[in-house]
Amino acid sequence: MTSDLLHQILRRRAGAFCLVVLILFYVAAFFAPLLAPYATSDQDLTKTYHPPTGVVWQEGRLAVRLYKLVDPTCAKYEAEPGQFAPIHFWVKAPTYHFLGFIPVSHRLFGVEAPARLYLLGSDETGRDVFSRLLYGSRVSLTIGLIGILITTVIGLTVGGLAGYFGGVFDSVAMRGTELIMAIPGLYLIIALRAALAKYFDDSDQIFILIVVILSFIGWAGTARVIRGLTLSLRNRPFIYAAEALGQGPVTILWKHLFPNLFSYLIVTSMLSIPGYILGEAALSFLGIGIQEPSTSWGLMLSQVQDLKVFMLNFWWLLTPGLAIFITVILFNVLGDVVRDIVDPKLKTQV
Amino acid sequence: MPSLRLTVLNSLFRGVAITLAALLIPACSPRQKLKREFPPLPKDVDIITKPPGRYGGIYINVDPGGGPNTFNYLVAEDATSMGAIGTVLEGLVRRNSLTEEIIPGLAKSWEVSPDNKTYTFHLREGVKWSDGAPFSADDVVFTFACIYDERFPNRHASDYSIDGKPFKVEKMDNLTVRFITPDIYAPFLEMVGGGPILPKHALQKFADNGTLMKAWNIGTHPREIVSTGMFRIASFKPGERLVYEPNPHYWRADNTGQRLPYLDLYITKFVRDQNASLAAFATGQSDSEGITPDNVEWVRRGEKAHNYTVHERGPSTVCNFLWFNQNPEKDKSGKPFVEPYKLKWFQDVRFRQAVSHGINREGIIKGVLFGRGTPLWGPETPANTKWFNPDLQKYPYSPEKARELLKLAGFRWNEAGELFDSAENRVSFTLNTNQENPIRQHMATVFKENMKDLGIEVKLQLLDFGTFVKKIGESYDYECGMLGLTGGGDPVGGMSVYLSSGRMHEWYPNQKKPATAWEARIDELMMKQLKTLNLAERKKYWFEVQRIMSEQLPFIYLITPNSYEGVKNRWENVEIPKSGGITWNLDEYYLK
Numbered sequence: 001m002t003s004d005l006l007h008q009i010l011r012r013r014a015g016a017f018c019l020v021v022l023i024l025f026y027v028a029a030f031f032a033p034l035l036a037p038y039a040t041s042d043q044d045l046t047k048t049y050h051p052p053t054g055v056v057w058q059e060g061r062l063a064v065r066l067y068k069l070v071d072p073t074c075a076k077y078e079a080e081p082g083q084f085a086p087i088h089f090w091v092k093a094p095t096y097h098f099l100g101f102i103p104v105s106h107r108l109f110g111v112e113a114p115a116r117l118y119l120l121g122s123d124e125t126g127r128d129v130f131s132r133l134l135y136g137s138r139v140s141l142t143i144g145l146i147g148i149l150i151t152t153v154i155g156l157t158v159g160g161l162a163g164y165f166g167g168v169f170d171s172v173a174m175r176g177t178e179l180i181m182a183i184p185g186l187y188l189i190i191a192l193r194a195a196l197a198k199y200f201d202d203s204d205q206i207f208i209l210i211v212v213i214l215s216f217i218g219w220a221g222t223a224r225v226i227r228g229l230t231l232s233l234r235n236r237p238f239i240y241a242a243e244a245l246g247q248g249p250v251t252i253l254w255k256h257l258f259p260n261l262f263s264y265l266i267v268t269s270m271l272s273i274p275g276y277i278l279g280e281a282a283l284s285f286l287g288i289g290i291q292e293p294s295t296s297w298g299l300m301l302s303q304v305q306d307l308k309v310f311m312l313n314f315w316w317l318l319t320p321g322l323a324i325f326i327t328v329i330l331f332n333v334l335g336d337v338v339r340d341i342v343d344p345k346l347k348t349q350v
Numbered sequence: 351m352p353s354l355r356l357t358v359l360n361s362l363f364r365g366v367a368i369t370l371a372a373l374l375i376p377a378c379s380p381r382q383k384l385k386r387e388f389p390p391l392p393k394d395v396d397i398i399t400k401p402p403g404r405y406g407g408i409y410i411n412v413d414p415g416g417g418p419n420t421f422n423y424l425v426a427e428d429a430t431s432m433g434a435i436g437t438v439l440e441g442l443v444r445r446n447s448l449t450e451e452i453i454p455g456l457a458k459s460w461e462v463s464p465d466n467k468t469y470t471f472h473l474r475e476g477v478k479w480s481d482g483a484p485f486s487a488d489d490v491v492f493t494f495a496c497i498y499d500e501r502f503p504n505r506h507a508s509d510y511s512i513d514g515k516p517f518k519v520e521k522m523d524n525l526t527v528r529f530i531t532p533d534i535y536a537p538f539l540e541m542v543g544g545g546p547i548l549p550k551h552a553l554q555k556f557a558d559n560g561t562l563m564k565a566w567n568i569g570t571h572p573r574e575i576v577s578t579g580m581f582r583i584a585s586f587k588p589g590e591r592l593v594y595e596p597n598p599h600y601w602r603a604d605n606t607g608q609r610l611p612y613l614d615l616y617i618t619k620f621v622r623d624q625n626a627s628l629a630a631f632a633t634g635q636s637d638s639e640g641i642t643p644d645n646v647e648w649v650r651r652g653e654k655a656h657n658y659t660v661h662e663r664g665p666s667t668v669c670n671f672l673w674f675n676q677n678p679e680k681d682k683s684g685k686p687f688v689e690p691y692k693l694k695w696f697q698d699v700r701f702r703q704a705v706s707h708g709i710n711r712e713g714i715i716k717g718v719l720f721g722r723g724t725p726l727w728g729p730e731t732p733a734n735t736k737w738f739n740p741d742l743q744k745y746p747y748s749p750e751k752a753r754e755l756l757k758l759a760g761f762r763w764n765e766a767g768e769l770f771d772s773a774e775n776r777v778s779f780t781l782n783t784n785q786e787n788p789i790r791q792h793m794a795t796v797f798k799e800n801m802k803d804l805g806i807e808v809k810l811q812l813l814d815f816g817t818f819v820k821k822i823g824e825s826y827d828y829e830c831g832m833l834g835l836t837g838g839g840d841p842v843g844g845m846s847v848y849l850s851s852g853r854m855h856e857w858y859p860n861q862k863k864p865a866t867a868w869e870a871r872i873d874e875l876m877m878k879q880l881k882t883l884n885l886a887e888r889k890k891y892w893f894e895v896q897r898i899m900s901e902q903l904p905f906i907y908l909i910t911p912n913s914y915e916g917v918k919n920r921w922e923n924v925e926i927p928k929s930g931g932i933t934w935n936l937d938e939y940y941l942k
Contacts, residue, residue, distance in 0.1 A: 043799050045713030072721045074647035124718055125792055287785050291812050292795055303788070307625050307632075311648035 015337035036131035044126035049075035085115035121316030144273035155222030163230025263342035270335035392476030403940030439546030447927035643722030666913035667838035769805035
């Protein structure tokens, strides 16, 4: 069924486009340490708020323009005519353990110090926005996938069991979900964050904490819908047949109910991933999400909520916003396409 | 998650929205003539020396936050409330912010007895409260009776006493008050003389029935809040605006007999945050605004269009510093606050000096503050001209020096350049700071990188302000902290910081007896400067404290941003002091 679905997505132009771009994003995030010219914390205090460096074809190879700080009071840089630094490929860099165990001592591209390659400019301490965007995408992009995984597992278990067994179990489970859904989401998130923060001090742990919090808020909705779907499937003859054959509830749930819920799950997952991306961004934006020295798109945005960014036209600092925007749209469009495929009755386009 | 989605979009475009809103709201205000009352001037009126001005004009100020929480001097804790109270209630003496001299306020003159313990104030004759009731020595006695009254716990009672003994306040006659201090108290005139005097006729009834702490809250009718200051409150809408109108009985006038202030109205509008108040100023909607170094350049671009000037005031009084927790004690469960082997580094002055040498202060100033800041080497910033000691031990950025000092202290590096102590412990610590201040966050990330160059691993932990303060003031379970304190003023303000028994002696607070010889010396100097009125001597003691602080580095001082003030050009008599609010002489402002 999965390969069939993939095939169908690729046959649709919008679907194929979104899928390919998203896969590119994820590949870039996965290989961030190789692709990013600098580490997230590499500062250069002599080049703060540096505009994107121009890349030109010079003497048969790619090169970046060199800039001079002409007015330090407003971070105004000007390209120095005739001054270039060639871009080298597969350059030596401080050793880094890719995925925690593969030692990598090279980066895909870079320029020789003291020149700096800022594809998307630099931030307030001279860190490369492009590199931070890449590393930040690891948080912002995976948070949705992990979150969905957690909510789907909890939602499927609670909703499935509630729908299958009914009765007291159903009541308790559904009142539980109502309780969670009754509390305004953002306030619950902030409260949970405040209550749990003291147990998670390291920034990697905070990432996990945020996924857990967002999933905790998110599973209730999934559970309710799964329960409804299970209830309607519960009385179908094939379930009775399975029961008559003496199969246990877990087997029935896994073998007979789950495949029938699969199409629904894939659509909702696709459509709710943006919620997690935006949730992380919102938390980081409010200063209670990912924290320095880690990075995420939301954190990068929150660090530039300052009038001078607009007034002095540091537009490149807003690129994380663009990245969030594009990712959310891609997921939404892809979700729509998948929904059209698995449930043609809901098809919106002619 | 629709609510989340909305929040992000809102936040994303908030900056744009503010700018747009600021452009769309017309910058005009009603220009009706104020009806002024002209009661006769008091006998001891204070005649200003400046040439006379003209009546008229509305001065608008935009402040972030919701406005004052109370108008009650005994209750107020925050700067906004204290500012509003200071506008309506005068003290016996005032401070000329330009010259930093003590000048007469409600008292026209005063004498100090030869033993320096008795102060006699002669009040101005004929001064009236804004409701017409006469001002007298009874008000002064009443004020201090309220402050010392145990039914009304307030933060001033401990400031206005020495070793727990209060000052004696006596009424000699209707216009003479005498204060007797139990011991010599050097900053008496600034600290006590400048404190607001409360109206007995308006507050006596609350003091009698014990509800004084609830009086003069933000729901009180503005007319009941009587004033001796230049303004009285015309109206207050919490979260929106506070409008002041001239006090018809104010006791200052110009040499043509025109009673000050010249202004018709003084309005403070309240907005959500700093960005909004800055946008209001940059679009010509307010008359003055403090501007942070990173915003100066673009605000200056509007100088012509909106007819204002951005004035440079030099270094600010904000002192940013970091320190290591040197508290050797244990918590209730018997666990030491700081790992013993780390405590050994933190207590080693060479380690602290090496860290100080390793910090790129110039880089922070150039990069983060656009070149608009000053490196700090001691507890006073250069803004405090009277008390600043320029002759301190300095630690310019020099990783080589830092390495030398670390080597001397027995540290060594492995092949990867990581630093280890003599017992083979990796040198690594966690820096805590509060997350609300962006400039401090940048300093923290730069510090982390600077330390990495020395082979020291720094972990950052950003906390909300409340949690951070609890960590450094109650639970002591941290290794390194970074904080900014607004300094300035008299060294007596630092008693709780520099005395080893002090509550805010951050590196090791509440010591029973000084842990080191230099802390004992600081204790001695701080007590000495408190007990003499001779300014030169006090300076000598305080300068030595600064010197010891710069040598021993319990606090590693970082930088102070320069401060800038934008003011509309339409005002005459704008006198911008090195530190403090620029509206200190608002009564003399008039339209050009």
